[in-house]
Amino acid sequence: MKLSTKGRYAVMALVDLADHGDDKPTSLADIAERQEISLSYLEQLFAKLRRGGLVKSVRGPGGGYLLAHKAEETRIADIILAVDEPIRATRCTPGQPFGCRINKSRCVTHDLWEELGNQIYLYLSSVTVADVVNRRVLGTSGVIQGRSGGGPAFAAE
Amino acid sequence: MKLSTKGRYAVMALVDLADHGDDKPTSLADIAERQEISLSYLEQLFAKLRRGGLVKSVRGPGGGYLLAHKAEETRIADIILAVDEPIRATRCTPGQPFGCRINKSRCVTHDLWEELGNQIYLYLSSVTVADVVNRRVLGTSGVIQGRSGGGPAFAAE
DNA sequence: AGTTTAACCAACCAATTTGGTCAAGATTAC
């Protein structure tokens, strides 16, 4: 999974959309202003989000974007998948699928990255836009155990 | 967390180190050849790994690198932290810590990224270099439940 | 009908990051 700023912008935008546009469409200009993202960049992101079936657009005056599904059904993982096309792992499968399983000596780490991808997907699938809007993010799964105290700073700090 | 190819190269290299260099130092040239990573790039990575206290270096002929600790004690998370300095979240805290908690309206997604970072760290901390060498990666935690079948391709594909 | 609002679309671009090379030391074994 990619986890770039692009994906984060997209999530911010959809959360904003769910938060403000109750039933009427929200214009990108409004989102741009509130989230301080450039309008043109948002247009690029929403083009992908629309192709991904995550939002519906309404043209003309009073138009804008709407969530295609309910906020409770819009998963964060889907947002990131829509804008941030999947990464290709190091050296594995330059062309063929399972290409790196042939050469067993190299690419021992393949399984690790695969499993990590599963973990990330699993978590981001468990969180919906509605969860983020209602700040119900921490504690969705009780996995925080251990190291909640010190330790190095992370993703969002 | 960053999850770039740089981190993946570093993990590949340390796994190789644990796999081949039983007690005598392993030269970067050997790792470079086996893992097909450019020697000069490896040098950069190992400089960071050494500063991070993950490997020890032995200079002169017959020299090379050794794991600073046992493979069972070298966690994947630490490797990635050492080479891939932590990412800064979107727009949050341009300078100050807790800077984005002040403006409550924006940056609702802060908690999400923070929690995601925790999840990734948690997983990568649960896997050691020894686990990867012995292919004991899948099933470390039983979290695979659900969606093991279809669905979009991921991190390592 | 014509103006306005806004989604759409496709080039283009500057800054940064990534992945990598090259050249030159420094340190130790032999």
Place this chain on the structure above:
DNA sequence: GTAATCTTGACCAAATTGGTTGGTTAAACT
């Protein structure tokens, strides 16, 4: 001393990011 190896720093090409410019449609409201 010389060969092997780590160490450092400058440099570089390609990709990505975030953004701009300049349109074109489509719908709504005078």
